[in-house]
Structures are given as C-alpha cells and as structure tokens.
Amino acid sequence: MSSDHKNWSTLITERHMLLLLLTLGGLAGAYLFVFAGTSLGMLFYMLPLTLLFIIVCLSSPVRCFFLLYLASYFVMGLARYVTFPMPAGVILDILILFNFLSLCLHYIRGNPIGKLYFNPFLIISMFWMLFCFLEIINPMSTFGNWITTVRNIGIHIVVFQLLVFLNLDSLPKLRLFFGFWGMLILLGALKAIGQKYIGFDRFESAWLYTFGAHTHVIYSGIRYFSFFTDAANFGCHMGLGIVVFTILSFYEKVANRRLFYIIVALIAFYGLMISGTRAAVAVPFIGFAFFILLVKEWKWIVIGVALLVLAFSFFNLTTIGNSNGDIRRMRTAFSFSDDASFNVRLENQKKMRSFMSDHPFGIGLGGSKHANEGDLIHGIATDSSFVFIWVETGIVGLILYILLCLTILGFGAYYVLFVLRDNRIKSITAAATAGLSGIMVAGYANEVLHQMPTGQTVYILMGIIMLSPIIDKKLAHDNTAV
Secondary structure, X not given: OHHHHHHHHHHOOHHHHHHHHHHHHHHHHHHHHHHOOHHHHHHHHHHHHHHHHHHHHHOOHHHHHHHHHHHHHHHHHHOOOOOXXXXXXXXXXXXXXXXXXXXXXXXXXXXXXXXOOOOHHHHHHHHHHHHHHHHHHOOOOOHHHHHHHHHHHHHHHHHXXXXXXXXXOOHHXXXXXXXXXXXXXXXXXXXXXXXXXXXXOHHHHHHHOOOOHHHHEEOOEEOOOXXXXXXXXXXXXXXXXXXXXXXXXXXXXXXXXXXXXXXXXXXXXXXXXXXXXXXXXXXHHHHHHHHHHHOOOHHHHHHHHHHHXXXXXXXXXXXXXXXXXXXXXXXXXXXXXXXXXXXXXXXXXXXXHHHHOOOOOOOOOOOOOOOOOOOOOOOOOOOOHHHHHHHHHHHHHHHHHHHHHHHHHHHHHHHHHHHOOOHHHHHHHHHHHHHHHHHHHHHHHOOOOOOOOHHHHHHHHHHHHHHHHHHHHHHHHOOOOO
C-alpha cells in the first residue's frame, strides 16, 4: 500500500495539480462567459489576480500606503470613465482600513513598523477632528451632508499623519515617497500636455463642455485639468510640486535624483501654466519667499531674492510674452483689481457676511455643497478653502483651522532653523514647509486644500514635518543612508 502511495505521489506533482487547477479554472471561466455573460466571466478571471494583488499589498504596509495615495490621485479622474459602485470617499476609506490591516498583520508577524508619535500638532489635529465630529449636532446640518464632508475635512488630516509615522519612518522611505509623488506629478502634467496638443477624449469633452464649461472654457482659451477634479486643483498641485522638488534639487547630492527633481519641477511649471489658474502662481512665489526666510546661507538668500524680483518684474512690469495665452493668463494674477472673478469672490463674501454673523458654528458640514433653493448659501459659491471652512464651521471653526495651518508652518520653521542637524532631512522639511505655505495662500483664492489628491498630499507633508526630528535623531546614530 505504501509503495502505491509513493508511486502516486511521484506521478502527481505540485506542477500537475497547478495545471489541473488552471485547466478547471479556464473551463469554468469559459462556461461563465457563454452562459452568464462577459462581465461575470471577466470577474471570475480577475479574481486570482485580485487575490494575488491583495496578498502582495498586505505583505508590505509601505506598498499599501502608496496604493492609498495612488487611489487619491486617480479616483476622481477615473470617475469620468466608469461609474463606481460607491462614492470615491468610501473607496479611500476602504483603502485606509486596508492600510491599518496590513500594519496589524505586519506587526503580528514580528516585523518592525514605525511608532506613533503623539506630538503637539497631532493633538491639535485631533482636536480639529473632534470639532468636525461635533458639527453633526449643528441644527442646520444633515447626516448625509456631514458624512460626505467630514472625512476630507476632519478625519484624513489625522489618519494620514498616523500613516506617515507608521510607514515613512526613515530617510530611504521618505525618498521613495518623493520619487513616487514625482512620478505622479509627471503623469499629471503629461496628461494635461496631451490634452493641449492631442486633444480631449469623449469623456473629458463631455465633462468640459457641460459641468466645466463656465470655468474652463474662457475668453483666453481652455484651462487644462489633466485627470484632476478641475484646473484649479491641478494648477495648485503643480505649484506645490514646483516648490517642493526645486528645493529638494538644491540640496540633493546624488546626480540622478537631482536630475529627476529638476525635471519634475520644470514639467510641473509647464503644467501650472496651461492650467490657467491664476491663484496657482502664488504657490511658487509664496513658497520660495518662505524658503528664503528658512535658509541661513547668504548664497541661497541672494539667489532666491534675485529670482523672485526678476519673476515679479517680468509678470508685473513688462508685457513680454503676451502673445502667448498661457503667459498672458499668468500675468493677470498680478492685477487683482482688474480680475473679474476675484471681484465676484469679494461680492460673494460680502453676501455671506450678511448671515454668517448669526451662525458662529456655520451652516454645517456639507451645507455649502448641497444647498437647496431657499437655503442661505444657495446660489453663492464659496470658491475658497478658507471661505468654505468659514461657511460650514463658522468663525469658530475658521479660527481653529487658521491656527492649525499656522501651527504646522511654525513647527516646520522651528525645526529647520533650530532643531534639525542633518542637511538631508532638513532639506526635506524645508521643502515641505515652504510648499505648504504656498498652497495655503492659494487656498484663500481657490478651494483646493480639501480636494483629492492635493488635500491628501498636504496632510502627508504635515506628517513628514512632524516626523522629521525623529528621523534626524536616527540619522545622527546611523549615517549609512546616502
């Protein structure tokens, strides 16, 4: 009997079993294609690949984190092509839970993960999240409006910081993130360049000439938006990329990485130009001005001031390049009094003041985006991240949110000037802080601070700033990272 068993075990190997399973699976898939339809057949064939993908992601929390960020980058653009069975925010929520599941499994298996760093800014962020939770009892709010808004406004600012602490706790991992983000910026900019020189596909055209017609098809031409929610989100995100990757290139010693950072910054600059977003011009101007305040080297101060003065003079004091529509639109960012859209924003804010004094806690999260006829805000666009916070959370919420923004800039400046010793992590912190200063100023003119993927990027940069002293201490003991 044992000899028969040995004979069978030698005849039927693991390779034979795999071949048998593949054959049976192929036949089952063919049956579903014929008798149940193409969709179900494709779903059956994709199931093993999906399971393999899930296993690969679960085996590495960093991969899960990058998957989450990738989803925040593409999910709104993909919504133009496919109808998701659930809202985009819910997809991100599932991936966030997937991230924490991966971290738990990684920890249970005895693998090292980052530590939760309960710093003052995280506590302030949690207080802001609690305030957003309490907005559910605002009598002017509804649960449906609140649940669709509280994630991006209140929850993600805490969750993404925690994920940064747990996943990006070393210099190589930070560099991996900036390399990944840089590739996404290149894809976003190249997509917009393709829209400009090749044209829009039918789905993009359908969006452009319906929902986006009023703001994206203007007298000076078309504002290109890539796979972002709109041109303002795209342009300001490119501006953020310009600041961060330009500063990183200043301090990078490895030639290949420096070249990559420079290419990202240059392509992002062209993306900003063709977005036609005037507020986005403020991001590099404010970001580089803030960076000049952070550096103590006269070389960079002189070069930075000279470049800022030169750029400002070019746009504000000359008419050079006015034959180019992109340059002409950027130049209008320096003439606020002649900017019709800016004046409309001021008029809208004046209308809001007439009723906001009676609502110190706002009209409730989601109230401005889901206003019905007869509501106070109906027909009045917020058009600004800070105005949006003011309307939905009131003057109390606006003060808390401004304090939150100023606090992270304060911590970033303090760390760069007085705490950090390693130039590698100092340059990353300076780039993140300068980038945040620029995007926050742009958030006054455009509603970009809570849009995907700009909002998620902002929260990640906040986490990186607060994690920088921990990595700096690690680098003081381990100087092997180049």
